[in-house]
Amino acid sequence: MDWTLEVVLLPVSDIDRAVAFYRDQVGFHLDHDTTNEHMHVVQLTPPGSGCSIVIGDLPSQTEMAPGSMRGLQLVVSDAQAARQHLVDHGVEASEITVFDERDGGTFFGFADPDGNTWAVQQLKVRADKPLIPLDARGRFGE
Incomplete structure (x- = not known):
């Protein structure tokens, strides 16, 4: 039996600002942005990933303080190109380190506007x- 990690809740203070950051600057796909009288929930997925981030205002999504997520990790085939993409889109990224x-x-690494950090x-x-x-x-027509 597979146990797949497919969603990580990301604590943010401003949903719309976070959507703009992850979609427009980082380049995640916007899977859905659902708003009704009970909630505002958004799911975004990095290109090529089987795991998405979800941001929103449901109680389970607001238990962590905005910016408290540390060290989520993304993997790319070309760090220089990935870093340049972020910098070109206004994201402050650390220098590349070869350990x-x-x-x-x-x-x-980089951080979102709330201070959630990514490696x-x-x-x-x-x-x-x-x-x-x-x-x-096939989810996004890639």
Whole structure:
């Protein structure tokens, strides 16, 4: 039996600002933005990921303080290109650090407007062997 991690709740203070940051600056796909008289819930997914972030105003989504999530990790095949994308879209990103010359030893980081932090790890192998094969993607027309 598979147990897949598919959603992480991300605590933010301003839902619309967070959507603009993750969609327009970082480049996550907007899966849905649902508002009614009971809630405002948004799901965004990094390209190629099987796990999404969810932000909103339901009680389970407001238990953590905005900005309290630390060290969520993204993986890219090219750290330099990923960092440049963020910088070009107005995101402050740390310099790239190589902890180990082997694949997987290169990182940089960034934070969202609330202070939730992200580590970005380079795995060059993902260029040839994506975690989710291209032909298995379909949710976003990729």
